[in-house]
Amino acid sequence: PVNKIDHRFLRQIVPDPTGQRPGTIVVDTTGHFLYLVREGGQAIRYGVGLGRAGFEWSGDAKVQWKQKWPKWTPPDEMVARQPELTQYSAKNGGMPGGLKNPLGARALYLFQGNQDTLYRLHGSPEWWSIGKSVSSGCVRLINQDIIDLYDRVPTKTPVIVTANVGAPEEDMPERQAIPIDNGVPTGSILLGPVKKLTNEIF
Numbered sequence: 001p002v003n004k005i006d007h008r009f010l011r012q013i014v015p016d017p018t019g020q021r022p023g024t025i026v027v028d029t030t031g032h033f034l035y036l037v038r039e040g041g042q043a044i045r046y047g048v049g050l051g052r053a054g055f056e057w058s059g060d061a062k063v064q065w066k067q068k069w070p071k072w073t074p075p076d077e078m079v080a081r082q083p084e085l086t087q088y089s090a091k092n093g094g095m096p097g098g099l100k101n102p103l104g105a106r107a108l109y110l111f112q113g114n115q116d117t118l119y120r121l122h123g124s125p126e127w128w129s130i131g132k133s134v135s136s137g138c139v140r141l142i143n144q145d146i147i148d149l150y151d152r153v154p155t156k157t158p159v160i161v162t163a164n165v166g167a168p169e170e171d172m173p174e175r176q177a178i179p180i181d182n183g184v185p186t187g188s189i190l191l192g193p194v195k196k197l198t199n200e201i202f
Helices: 076-081 083-088 143-152 191-200
Strands: 012-015 025-028 033-037 042-047 059-068 106-112 115-124 133-135 139-142 158-162
Touching (some): 033 143, 042 139, 042 143, 059 115
Antiparallel strands (some): 025 033, 033 042, 059 106
16 A cells, blocks of 8 residues: 555655756666656656666666556566466466556566667556565556656656766755655546556555
């Protein structure tokens, strides 16, 4: 449930600490935050879960394409580490999208040029992982937040994943943060499916 997530990682509008152009996504791997830079010196900040030790990724990329309720196909390297995932391998067709799918409700696929990085910004039913480094490298958000982000950004959106995002968030006066209703996305998604997500996952 959302009320069990540390309030720092709930979606909110904050002063932009990144210095990037409006429309840019910046993932702060030190703070476990994702910023969507807006006009007027502001950003929407989302809490994220990141890759565990040995699976981290950083660099510049672009959102090549977007997918609702994406199919999940674990890479061969992951299947080799976890043989129980063989049933979802590429040759077996992957795991269909749905509430139990590790990619959650939405996925943004990150490319460098024409090369798939194999890293994604995606949803997750594992709300407890937000603010932690436990994944296989992708950037995960709670499903409400990935739906919100998905509705706000087009393909070709620039993405920067870095440990260097200016002043530490802990130094930001709390009064400068503007909470956003984290129960539902603020984009154009219909409330019916969102209510279903909230009831069944969180």
